[in-house]
Amino acid sequence: MNSDFINNIGLTHYLVLAAMLFVTGMAGVLFRRNVIVLLMSIELMLNSVNLTFVAFSKFLGILDGHIMVFFVMTIAAAEAAVGLALAVTIFKRFNEVNIRFFEHLKG
Amino acid sequence: MTADAFLFWFLAIVTLVSGLSVILNSNPIYSALCLAMTMVGVSALFVTLNAYFIAGVQLIVYAGAVMVLFVMVIMLFDLKKDLQTFARGMFTGGVKLASVGLIAGLVVGAIKSAELFTEKVADNPVTTGNGMESTKALGQILFTKYIFGFEALGVLLLVIAVGAVALARSKGGTHEQ
Amino acid sequence: MNHSLLMALLILAPFVGFLINGTRYKKHSGNVAGSIATAAMVVSFVSAILLVLDVVAMPAESRRIAVTFFEWMAIDKFKVNAGFVVDQISSIMILVITGVGTLIHLFSIGYMHHDKGVAKYFAYLNLFIFNMLLLVLGDSLLVMFVGWEGVGLCSYLLIGFWFTDKEKAAAGMKAFITNRVGDAAFLLGMFVLFMTFGTLNFSELNALAPTTMESSWLGAVTLGTLFLFIGATGKSAQIPLYVWLPDAMAGPTPVSALIHAATMVTAGVYMIVRLNPLFIMAPNTMMVIAIIGAATAVLAATIGMTQWDIKKVLAYSTVSQLGYMFLACGVGAFGAAMFHLMTHAFFKALMFLGSGSVIHAMHEEQDIRKMGALKKYLPITHVTFFLGWLAIIGAPPFAGFFSKDEILAYTFNSPLGSPWLWAAGALGATLTAFYMTRLMALTFWGKSRVPSSVHPHESPAIMTIPLIVLAILSVIGGWIGIPHVIGEHLGHIPNVWEHWLHPMISPIPGWQAIDHTTEWTLMGVSVGLATVSAIVAYQFYVKSPEAPKKFVESIKPVYNLVYNKYFVDEAYFAGIINPLVNISKNTWYYIDVNFIDKMTYWAGDLMRGMGSMVRSTQTGNMQQYAMYIGIGIVVALSFVIMG
Numbered sequence A: 001m002n003s004d005f006i007n008n009i010g011l012t013h014y015l016v017l018a019a020m021l022f023v024t025g026m027a028g029v030l031f032r033r034n035v036i037v038l039l040m041s042i043e044l045m046l047n048s049v050n051l052t053f054v055a056f057s058k059f060l061g062i063l064d065g066h067i068m069v070f071f072v073m074t075i076a077a078a079e080a081a082v083g084l085a086l087a088v089t090i091f092k093r094f095n096e097v098n099i100r101f102f103e104h105l106k107g
Numbered sequence B: 001m002t003a004d005a006f007l008f009w010f011l012a013i014v015t016l017v018s019g020l021s022v023i024l025n026s027n028p029i030y031s032a033l034c035l036a037m038t039m040v041g042v043s044a045l046f047v048t049l050n051a052y053f054i055a056g057v058q059l060i061v062y063a064g065a066v067m068v069l070f071v072m073v074i075m076l077f078d079l080k081k082d083l084q085t086f087a088r089g090m091f092t093g094g095v096k097l098a099s100v101g102l103i104a105g106l107v108v109g110a111i112k113s114a115e116l117f118t119e120k121v122a123d124n125p126v127t128t129g130n131g132m133e134s135t136k137a138l139g140q141i142l143f144t145k146y147i148f149g150f151e152a153l154g155v156l157l158l159v160i161a162v163g164a165v166a167l168a169r170s171k172g173g174t175h176e177q
Numbered sequence C: 001m002n003h004s005l006l007m008a009l010l011i012l013a014p015f016v017g018f019l020i021n022g023t024r025y026k027k028h029s030g031n032v033a034g035s036i037a038t039a040a041m042v043v044s045f046v047s048a049i050l051l052v053l054d055v056v057a058m059p060a061e062s063r064r065i066a067v068t069f070f071e072w073m074a075i076d077k078f079k080v081n082a083g084f085v086v087d088q089i090s091s092i093m094i095l096v097i098t099g100v101g102t103l104i105h106l107f108s109i110g111y112m113h114h115d116k117g118v119a120k121y122f123a124y125l126n127l128f129i130f131n132m133l134l135l136v137l138g139d140s141l142l143v144m145f146v147g148w149e150g151v152g153l154c155s156y157l158l159i160g161f162w163f164t165d166k167e168k169a170a171a172g173m174k175a176f177i178t179n180r181v182g183d184a185a186f187l188l189g190m191f192v193l194f195m196t197f198g199t200l201n202f203s204e205l206n207a208l209a210p211t212t213m214e215s216s217w218l219g220a221v222t223l224g225t226l227f228l229f230i231g232a233t234g235k236s237a238q239i240p241l242y243v244w245l246p247d248a249m250a251g252p253t254p255v256s257a258l259i260h261a262a263t264m265v266t267a268g269v270y271m272i273v274r275l276n277p278l279f280i281m282a283p284n285t286m287m288v289i290a291i292i293g294a295a296t297a298v299l300a301a302t303i304g305m306t307q308w309d310i311k312k313v314l315a316y317s318t319v320s321q322l323g324y325m326f327l328a329c330g331v332g333a334f335g336a337a338m339f340h341l342m343t344h345a346f347f348k349a350l351m352f353l354g355s356g357s358v359i360h361a362m363h364e365e366q367d368i369r370k371m372g373a374l375k376k377y378l379p380i381t382h383v384t385f386f387l388g389w390l391a392i393i394g395a396p397p398f399a400g401f402f403s404k405d406e407i408l409a410y411t412f413n414s415p416l417g418s419p420w421l422w423a424a425g426a427l428g429a430t431l432t433a434f435y436m437t438r439l440m441a442l443t444f445w446g447k448s449r450v451p452s453s454v455h456p457h458e459s460p461a462i463m464t465i466p467l468i469v470l471a472i473l474s475v476i477g478g479w480i481g482i483p484h485v486i487g488e489h490l491g492h493i494p495n496v497w498e499h500w501l502h503p504m505i506s507p508i509p510g511w512q513a514i515d516h517t518t519e520w521t522l523m524g525v526s527v528g529l530a531t532v533s534a535i536v537a538y539q540f541y542v543k544s545p546e547a548p549k550k551f552v553e554s555i556k557p558v559y560n561l562v563y564n565k566y567f568v569d570e571a572y573f574a575g576i577i578n579p580l581v582n583i584s585k586n587t588w589y590y591i592d593v594n595f596i597d598k599m600t601y602w603a604g605d606l607m608r609g610m611g612s613m614v615r616s617t618q619t620g621n622m623q624q625y626a627m628y629i630g631i632g633i634v635v636a637l638s639f640v641i642m643g
Helices: A003-007 A011-031 A035-060 A064-094 B003-024 B028-048 B052-077 B090-113 B131-144 B147-169 C003-023 C030-057 C088-111 C118-137 C141-159 C166-197 C202-208 C220-235 C244-250 C253-262 C264-274 C283-306 C310-330 C334-361 C379-393 C399-413 C419-444 C461-481 C484-490 C496-504 C516-543 C547-554 C556-563 C565-615 C622-642
Strands: C064-075 C078-087
Touching (some): A003 B003, A011 B003, A035 A064, A035 B028, A064 B052, A064 B131, B003 B028, B028 B052, B090 C622, C003 C064, C003 C078, C088 C118, C088 C253, C088 C264, C118 C253, C118 C264, C141 C166, C141 C264, C166 C220, C220 C264, C264 C310, C264 C334, C283 C565, C334 C399, C419 C516
Antiparallel strands (some): C064 C078
């Protein structure tokens, strides 16, 4: 690694960071079995996307990215609320939050 | 190493480590705490990008409200430790890992290979302004150009509120009265 | 009243009756249904009379009431109106249909009294009258064809009226299918005429008819008229399609009187007379018609001599008399054909109703071997039947005498006829006299062979009144067509019939008036033959009842041939029906079951197999679905970045 890469922080750095956060969240969605952790992983992915928006907004010099982040946050909050309500309902039904108990969509 | 660069590297490492902890911890309450840490990290990263208002909202809404919701639900279920943390299955696990790795590789490769915005753009609140100015500009654009989306979100939130209450009120599942 | 209203009343009154009885057939008792149906018929009859009176009041050359209700269809040049015409020909038909129809409705009230489906019966009967009126009033072949099909349907419904009896249901189907064969030819005839003349309207067709005879067998007029005639053989029970009519006697007897004697079966004759300017220009067709008519007249009469069922005898008699009408058409004597049509409607309806009265009295017994000496139990029926008998054997001055002798005279004298055809006609008349006398003798005269359990009784007035009216018509009906040769000796009585029909009938090319000596001779010969034949039959069946058996023994093979109706039904089965059934069975098995069905099964199995292959991917595991999304993203990204 040269010193330019370390010292000169640009758009690329933010985007790579966001990509790594995103795949982390994606790995969580794919591998974890706990419904609540699944929801958390989704939040993680949404956050990484927000980071991308803000980074682009800064480096393009326009504010529309911020607006998009604003919207994404609202929807993320709503999704969390509904998702958790569903989790509560499922927990009440099965007394279990493991996702393999809900495999009722079999073909 | 400049102060800016140090700040970025520090925050990046904190965010990534806590993000990985979210998915690797088998105790959901630790996952939730790590997620809160990630949120704070991202919020700080927003500050380094001059997005002060968004950073504030991130702290209040995510690290505050949403995380509290998660933690409360975990408390409600009284979950200590997952009996089965990760999905089983060698083949599907391999495919999942491969797809995750491939996506990471492809995206990072794409970002690296594209020469993105090496030149700085002209002065405006996004790039240079202090908190007041950028927030003011954001408010103006939100209530003029994006007013329809803003109102639609209001309606969506109302629907969500009603839906969440209706779901939580039901006695559990669709199979019992 | 204006003509459209009268026409609508005439046609629609029976239809309204059909709707009333047809929609409430479970509620109406016999008397209610019968009264409604008969009232509808009376309305129709009165309208017909008023219309015909108006026609009579018109000048002779323009006697025509045409009413067009609406344009039925218009496809480029092909235009058909729902138009109806009352002229010289159709006025006769509507009077016969509604008049005889009314009498038969009246008779049915008494005859069908005990039947459970009586309201349904009257509904069908009214529907039949409606369709028959469409047939005779329609101003184009297509409107006629609607009625043509409609009467076929009603005939089917009424023959199979007691459909719980399998044989009777089968008789209905036989009639329907045999008629379909003729109807197909009728349609072909319409196509040919439309191709040639560009119209199906009767008056236009007749106006466009060529003025010279067409000698080719494949000319448009010859082909078209030939096809139409084949259609007529189906509906009017001529060789080769006559086989359904004797079986049609499975229906109630008044139905046999109305449909299978007086009206529907004469539709073919009516159609030919309607289009006579066209037919007369196709001498080949005319020859075919005359030969078929004469052959049918003789063949059916011979079969009629051997039958034991009272209605079967009358049925073969009807076929034979229809043969006469076609013979008349074939030699160009269209007026005589119409004349015989009318008188036959009177006396044959009378005889069928009389046989109905007998069957009613005998408690549904139809075998004349179990009758005999019924005249003392059924005096009114006997007298009316006797008058009908005189009419059909051609005894002067009854109705049948005038019409039959006019046909025979034309057959002898017309350039289209020949002495051979006359001989066939005279033979038919002789045979008719024989089998009719046989029927009279076995039923009403001689010794009683009635089983002791049966107590015959005279029918009620509602059944005898129609008999009396028809008997009167059978006696006097012929007097409106008295030939000149007789008329001039009786104070110059004009031939009303001929004058009436004259404007509608094309003259026979090359016609020379028959000289009086010949006409007297022909008349004398046929009456003499009939008289002799009747006396022989009387001797056979009344005086010495053992004689017929001995005679039959002496000609056993011939008798068996005739008694079994020349094995025509069997021949049809062996030659047409069974091969057809076999072909259908093979087609069904080899093509439908083994090919088409299997193809559809293969298609279904293929889909099912493909489904079961991908079904295993639907595990219900959300994370697996997410994995599929991930794979999709990888592929899409690869395309975007690499491509």
